[in-house]
Amino acid sequence: MPPVAENDLFKGSPSGALAGVRSDFPILSRTFGGRPLIYLDSAASSQKPRAVIEAQAEHLRSHNANVHRGVYALAQEADAAYDGARRRVAAFVGAEPRTTIFTKNATEAINLVAYAWGRANVGAGDAVLITQMEHHANLVPWQVLCGERGAQLRYLEVDEHGELSLDQLDVELERGDVRLLAFAHVSNVLGTINPVAEIAKRARAAGAVSLVDGAQAVAQLPVDVGALGADFYAWTGHKVLGPTGIGVLHGRAELLEGMQPFLTGGDMIASVSFESATWNELPYKFEAGTPPIAEAVGLGAAVDYLSALGMELGRARELARTASLLERLAQVPGLRVVGPPSAERRGGLASFTIDGMHPHDVAELADRAGVCIRAGHHCAQPLMRCLGVSATARASVGVYNDRADVDALIEALLAGREVFGL
Numbered sequence: 001m002p003p004v005a006e007n008d009l010f011k012g013s014p015s016g017a018l019a020g021v022r023s024d025f026p027i028l029s030r031t032f033g034g035r036p037l038i039y040l041d042s043a044a045s046s047q048k049p050r051a052v053i054e055a056q057a058e059h060l061r062s063h064n065a066n067v068h069r070g071v072y073a074l075a076q077e078a079d080a081a082y083d084g085a086r087r088r089v090a091a092f093v094g095a096e097p098r099t100t101i102f103t104k105n106a107t108e109a110i111n112l113v114a115y116a117w118g119r120a121n122v123g124a125g126d127a128v129l130i131t132q133m134e135h136h137a138n139l140v141p142w143q144v145l146c147g148e149r150g151a152q153l154r155y156l157e158v159d160e161h162g163e164l165s166l167d168q169l170d171v172e173l174e175r176g177d178v179r180l181l182a183f184a185h186v187s188n189v190l191g192t193i194n195p196v197a198e199i200a201k202r203a204r205a206a207g208a209v210s211l212v213d214g215a216q217a218v219a220q221l222p223v224d225v226g227a228l229g230a231d232f233y234a235w236t237g238h239k240v241l242g243p244t245g246i247g248v249l250h251g252r253a254e255l256l257e258g259m260q261p262f263l264t265g266g267d268m269i270a271s272v273s274f275e276s277a278t279w280n281e282l283p284y285k286f287e288a289g290t291p292p293i294a295e296a297v298g299l300g301a302a303v304d305y306l307s308a309l310g311m312e313l314g315r316a317r318e319l320a321r322t323a324s325l326l327e328r329l330a331q332v333p334g335l336r337v338v339g340p341p342s343a344e345r346r347g348g349l350a351s352f353t354i355d356g357m358h359p360h361d362v363a364e365l366a367d368r369a370g371v372c373i374r375a376g377h378h379c380a381q382p383l384m385r386c387l388g389v390s391a392t393a394r395a396s397v398g399v400y401n402d403r404a405d406v407d408a409l410i411e412a413l414l415a416g417r418e419v420f421g422l
Contacts, residue, residue: 055298055301064293114144162187180211186347204229212228220314268284322346349397370408373393375391
């Protein structure tokens with residue numbers, strides 16, 4: 001998808017123009033030291049539109065009750081709000097409600113699969129295949145699983161452009177021992193957009209189950225989990241304009257039905273005796289205890305907001321902002337961006353280093369100008385070693401960013417170089 005003209009980016013949006021979209025986010029009216037807030041850290045956590053804040057507050061104010069437990073009218077309102085949110089969240093990514101499981105976050109969703117599927121299906125002589133670009137959340141659970149089960153953990157390499165080799169994937173799959181392939185849809189460091197449908201197709205043909213970490217993708221790309229064909233797809237609410245404390249796991253029904261629960265307790269049971277228990281139907285089988293009810297309502301409002309903006313248009317906007325970001329960063333002397341060189345092959349972020357400046361200093365100096373960017377290893381220490389650095393700075397865009405935000409970042413970076421005498 002090529003970049004589009006900026007004047008066309010907001011046609012059909014809820015507010016109709018960028019200024020309107022920005023005004024939907026109350027926090028963007030804040031100032032720090034007399035400077036307006038420029039938020040370029042959406043890859044870590046997105047800001048929340050008023051619609052999400054108000055939906056969550058209204059639920060707590062007027063409809064708060066536990067779900068799936070009461071017969072009184074207020075409890076039925078809570079049931080309708082929670083179950084309705086699940087239906088909207090599932091529809092947003094082309095999934096079925098019964099195979100859409102609410103978790104605490106994407107990390108818990110991945111751990112659910114590692115424990116409930118992995119410990120029953122991965123053993124000595126098997127392999128789990130992941131990539132060098134994975135977030136710790138999609139790496140450490142497989143390290144632990146393989147260590148416990150006597151399986152081997154292997155990695156697909158990242159090339160000099162921050163991309164994977166499908167040829168190497170085929171070589172690994174042809175070994176015949178890969179039970180599970182886990183990989184990111186969009187890298188949180190490199191920005192790389194991986195070809196999920198093709199990778200999942202090759203994994204299934206080789207008899208391997210696939211799991212996709214979609215935490216960075218769902219806010220940025222039109223996602224249809226059914227069309228992608230992965231066996232498991234995990235994402236999180238707080239990066240998708242929604243609240244913290246809620247994530248989502250989509251799974252293939254036959255796999256979920258064959259798995260034992262990850263957590264046990266209330267609401268995930270069908271019956272309990274003093275000797276044994278039987279499990280509830282999907283998705284409740286994997287939702288032990290009181291679920292994140294108000295958070296689900298907030299996430300439902302978030303996907304409604306994004307749907308009203310239009311995800312295809314949202315991707316066009318992000319592509320335009322990312323292209324501008326890459327173009328402007330290239331004008332900063334001594335700055336090196338990691339990951340794919342073209343905006344079309346990456347999500348809405350750019351990680352970079354500047355010669356003579358530590359990434360933490362870069363982020364601190366940017367903050368003096370009111371510009372929020374990330375600095376560190378981004379929960380991807382093995383990838384940092386592959387890149388030959390200990391850390392990077394990272395700027396990431398959201399639906400509320402415009403070219404002026406990118407310009408403010410570049411001005412802050414150039415001013416920072418002057419502070420360091422570069």
